[in-house]
Amino acid sequence: MAGELPTTExxxxxxxxxxxxxxxxxxxxxxxxxxxxxxxxxxxFLNRSHFAERAASLSVDELRALYRDMAMIRRFDAEATxxxxxxxxxxxxPVRGQEAAxxxxxxxxxxQDYIFPTYREHGVALTRGVxxxxxxxxxxxxxxxxxxxxxxNFHLYTLVxxxxxxxxxxxxxxxxxxxxxxxxxxxxxxxxAATIAYFxxxxxxxxxxxxxxxxxxxxxxxxxxxxxxxxxxxxVPTQVQSRIPLHNRAKGYGFPGLRVDGxxxxxxxxxxxxxxxxxxxxxxxxxxxxxxxxxxxHTTADDPTKYxxxxxxxxxxxxxxxxxxxxxxxxxGHADEAFFAEVAAEAEALAAKSRRDxxxxxxxxxxxxxxxxxxxxxxLVEEELAWHLEYEAGFAxxxxxxxxxxxxxxxxxxx
Amino acid sequence: MPTMTLAKAINAGLRDALAADExxxxxxxxxxxxxxxxxxxxxxxxxxxxxxxxxxxLAESGxxxxxxGLSLRGYRPVxxxxxDGFVFPGFxxxxxxxxxxxxxxxxxxxxxxxxRIPYGGGIGSVEHHSESPEALFAHTAGLRILTPSNPHxxxxxxxxxxxxxxxxxxxxxxxxxxxxxxxxxxxxxxxADPFRAHxxxxxSDATVVAYGPLVPVALAAAEAAAExxxxxxxxxxxxxxxxxxxxxxxxxRKTGRLVVAHEAPTFGGxxxxxxxxxxxxxxxxxxxxxxxxxxxxxxxxxxxxxxxxLPDIDRILEALDRAFAY
Numbered sequence: 001m002a003g004e005l006p007t008t009e010x011x012x013x014x015x016x017x018x019x020x021x022x023x024x025x026x027x028x029x030x031x032x033x034x035x036x037x038x039x040x041x042x043x044x045f046l047n048r049s050h051f052a053e054r055a056a057s058l059s060v061d062e063l064r065a066l067y068r069d070m071a072m073i074r075r076f077d078a079e080a081t082x083x084x085x086x087x088x089x090x091x092x093x094p095v096r097g098q099e100a101a102x103x104x105x106x107x108x109x110x111x112q113d114y115i116f117p118t119y120r121e122h123g124v125a126l127t128r129g130v131x132x133x134x135x136x137x138x139x140x141x142x143x144x145x146x147x148x149x150x151x152x153n154f155h156l157y158t159l160v161x162x163x164x165x166x167x168x169x170x171x172x173x174x175x176x177x178x179x180x181x182x183x184x185x186x187x188x189x190x191x192x193a194a195t196i197a198y199f200x201x202x203x204x205x206x207x208x209x210x211x212x213x214x215x216x217x218x219x220x221x222x223x224x225x226x227x228x229x230x231x232x233x234x235x236v237p238t239q240v241q242s243r244i245p246l247h248n249r250a251k252g253y254g255f256p257g258l259r260v261d262g263x264x265x266x267x268x269x270x271x272x273x274x275x276x277x278x279x280x281x282x283x284x285x286x287x288x289x290x291x292x293x294x295x296x297x298h299t300t301a302d303d304p305t306k307y308x309x310x311x312x313x314x315x316x317x318x319x320x321x322x323x324x325x326x327x328x329x330x331x332x333g334h335a336d337e338a339f340f341a342e343v344a345a346e347a348e349a350l351a352a353k354s355r356r357d358x359x360x361x362x363x364x365x366x367x368x369x370x371x372x373x374x375x376x377x378x379x380l381v382e383e384e385l386a387w388h389l390e391y392e393a394g395f396a397x398x399x400x401x402x403x404x405x406x407x408x409x410x411x412x413x414x415x
Numbered sequence: 416m417p418t419m420t421l422a423k424a425i426n427a428g429l430r431d432a433l434a435a436d437e438x439x440x441x442x443x444x445x446x447x448x449x450x451x452x453x454x455x456x457x458x459x460x461x462x463x464x465x466x467x468x469x470x471x472x473l474a475e476s477g478x479x480x481x482x483x484g485l486s487l488r489g490y491r492p493v494x495x496x497x498x499d500g501f502v503f504p505g506f507x508x509x510x511x512x513x514x515x516x517x518x519x520x521x522x523x524x525x526x527x528x529x530x531r532i533p534y535g536g537g538i539g540s541v542e543h544h545s546e547s548p549e550a551l552f553a554h555t556a557g558l559r560i561l562t563p564s565n566p567h568x569x570x571x572x573x574x575x576x577x578x579x580x581x582x583x584x585x586x587x588x589x590x591x592x593x594x595x596x597x598x599x600x601x602x603x604x605x606x607a608d609p610f611r612a613h614x615x616x617x618x619s620d621a622t623v624v625a626y627g628p629l630v631p632v633a634l635a636a637a638e639a640a641a642e643x644x645x646x647x648x649x650x651x652x653x654x655x656x657x658x659x660x661x662x663x664x665x666x667x668r669k670t671g672r673l674v675v676a677h678e679a680p681t682f683g684g685x686x687x688x689x690x691x692x693x694x695x696x697x698x699x700x701x702x703x704x705x706x707x708x709x710x711x712x713x714x715x716x717x718x719x720x721x722x723x724x725l726p727d728i729d730r731i732l733e734a735l736d737r738a739f740a741y
Contacts, residue, residue, distance in 0.1 A: 145520050145523070150523065163512050166479075166484060167480055169477075173481060175488065177466065178488070207476060211474040214472045218472055372522040373557055374581050376579060
C-alpha cells in the first residue's frame with residue numbers, strides 16, 4: 001500500500017529542472033559559485049556564460065538606454081538625498097550603487113508584468129515609466145503612495161519588510177487563473193505575464209519570504225523573486241541573515257536560484273529576462289540574488305561609518321556599475337563624449353524638475369484622507385469626518401470674527 | 416424555507432457565492448477534501464474544483480498575503496483561518512496591508528478579501544482554539560467585521576462579506592455551528608444591511624447587547640429576567656466594525672439601562688467602546704452605569720474551567736441586578 005502512495009522523496013522532479021539547476025551551477029565568477037557576470041570590472045565583455053547571447057543581441061540604442069537610465073537615477077537619487085538634508089523630505093532611501101540591479105531587471109520586464117517593489121526601487125520605477133518626482137511624495141509626507149499602481153503595473157512602495165512578497169505571489173496566481181479561465185471558456189488567452197517581487201537581503205529573513213516561496217513553488221506561480229543583496233540590512237551584514245549564499249535557498253523550495261553580479265547591468269538584464277520568460281511560459285518561479293552594494297546609508301537616518309569599514313566601501317567603489325558600463329560603451333565605440341555630456345545635461349534637468357515638483361506638492365486635507373479609508377460608506381468614518389469638519393469650521397468662524405480671544409471662540413465652535 | 420445549521424448555512428453561502436461569480440475562490444488549510452475541520456467547506460472542492468477551493472500550504476501570512484495579491488488581480492478570495500488563536504501569524508498582513516491598501520492608494524486599489532475565522536470558546540478545546548480576538552481587528556481602520564449568531568445571518572453575511580468591496584473579517588461562533596434555524600435563501604429580509612444591529616427581543620426595563628455566540632445566552636437571560644417581572648431588550652450587534660450605535664442608543668434611550676456581554680476579555684474590549692459611546696450619546700437617559708460582562712484579564716483558561724470564565728445566563732442576570740440596583 002505504501003508503495004502506491006505519493007513518495008516523499010520527490011522522485012518526480014522533472015529532468016528539465018535538474019538540467020537547469022545543473023547548468024546554473026556551472027556559472028562561476030570571481031570565486032563565486034553560480035554567479036553570472038558578463039562585464040568585468042574594467043568593462044570588458046565576458047563571453048563565457050550561456051547568458052552572454054542575450055546581452056550580445058542588444059542594439060546600440062538599447063545599450064545606451066541602459067546607461068542613460070542608470071545615470072538619470074543616480075542624479076535623481078543625489079538630488080533627493082540633498083532635499084532630505086535640506087529638510088524638504090522627512091526621509092530618503094538612497095539607491096546609489098544598486099543602479100545596475102534595478103535598471104537591468106526593470107528593463108527586462110514587459111508592460112504586462114506586474115512589479116511589487118519594496119521602498120528603494122527608484123530605478124525600477126524609472127524603467128516602468130513612473131514620474132520620478134512622484135516617488136518623493138511619500139518622503140515629503142503628502143501621500144503614502146503617489147502614483148497609480150495600475151497605470152504602469154508598478155505597485156506602491158511597501159515599508160513593512162517583505163509584506164509585498166506574498167502579494168506578488170498571489171497576483172501571479174491570479175495571472176495563472178486568468179489564463180486557465182480563458183482556456184476553459186474558449187476565449188483568447190491573455191498575453192503571458194509574470195510578477196517580480198523585490199526585496200533585500202535583510203527582508204529575506206522575514207517569514208513572509210519563506211511563505212511566499214512555499215506558495216510559489218507549490219502552485220508554480222509565475223513570479224520572479226528578485227533579492228538585491230546589498231550586503232547590509234541597515235547595520236547588520238548579510239552573514240547574520242544567512243549562512244549560505246541566499247540564492248541557494250531556492251533549491252530547498254524546488255525552483256532555480258542563481259546569483260548575478262548586481263553591478264553588471266548586462267548580466268542582470270539577461271538573467272532577469274531569462275527568469276521572466278521561464279515564469280511566463282509556466283515553468284514556475286526563479287530566485288535571483290543580485291549581488292551588489294549599497295554605497296551610501298540605508299536611509300538618510302543612519303550613518304554607515306558606525307558599522308562598516310572604509311576599505312570595504314572602496315573595494316566596492318571599484319565595482320561601480322555606472323563607471324564599469326561607461327568603460328564598456330567607450331571601449332566598444334558605442335558612445336562618445338557628446339553622448340555622455342547629453343545624458344549629464346538631461347540628468348541635471350531631471351534633478352531640477354524633481355526639486356521643483358517637491359516644493360510644489362500640496363498636502364492633502366485630512367478630510368480627503370478620511371474619505372479613502374473604506375471603499376464603501378462607513379458610518380463611523382462619516383460621523384468622525386462630520387465632527388472634524390465642524391470643529392475646523394469653528395476655527396474659521398473665530399478667524400473671521402477677528403476676535404482677540406480666538407481660542408475661546410474656537411473651543412465653543414467645536415463640539 | 417429550509418432549516419439548517421449555522422455551518423451548513425455558511426457552506427450554502429460559500430457555494431452560492433462561488434456559483435454566482437467565477438472570481439470568487441476559497442483558500443485555507445484543509446478546506447478541500449476534508450471540507451475544513453468544522454466541515455464548513457464540505458463538498459465545495461468536489462463541486463467547484465481544486466482551483467476554486469484551494470488547499471493552501473500551512474501558512475497564515477501566506478493565505479492572507481496571497482489573497483491580497485489575488486484581489487489586486489480582480490479575484491475575490493475567501494481565506495479561512497483554521498482557529499482564532501492561529502490568526503496571529505497572519506495579523507501583520509491583515510492589519511498593515513489588507514486594512515490599509517485602499518487608503519494608501521487613495522482609493523485606487525480595492526482589496527475585497529474575506530477572512531473567515533471560527534472563534535470563541537465553549538467547545539472544550541485545547542489552548543489557542545477558543546479565543547475572541549475581535550477587538551484587535553475592530554481597532555484597525557480599514558477592516559469590517561461581521562459575526563452571525565444564527566443560520567440566516569450566517570448565509571447572508573457570507574454572501575455580503577464576499578460582495579463587499581472592503582476587506583471583511585467574518586468571525587464565526589464555532590460553538591453555534593450546530594445551531595439550527597430557518598434560512599431564507601431568497602430574501603435576506605431584515606438582514607439586508609449586514610451592518611445594522613437587530614433587536615432580537617423587545618423590552619422596556621434594560622438592554623443587553625451581545626453578539627455571535629452570546630446572543631442565545633442573552634436571550635435566555637432575558638427570558639429568566641422576565642420571570643422576575645423585568646422586561647429586557649436584547650440587541651444582536653451583528654457588525655463589530657462598524658458598530659450600529661443608532662440602534663444601541665435608541666434602545667438605551669427607551670430602557671435606561673445597558674449591559675454589554677461578550678466572551679472576549681472585558682479590559683480593552685468592545686464592551687468598553689460601547690459603554691463610552693452610549694455614555695456620550697445618551698448620558699441623561701441612563702439610570703445606571705453601563706455594565707460589562709466578559710472574560711477575565713487572563714489567557715483563555717483550560718477547558719475544564721472555561722464554564723466559569725465564559726459569560727453565562729447567571730453572569731448576565733447578576734449584571735442586570737447591579738444595573739437595577741441604581
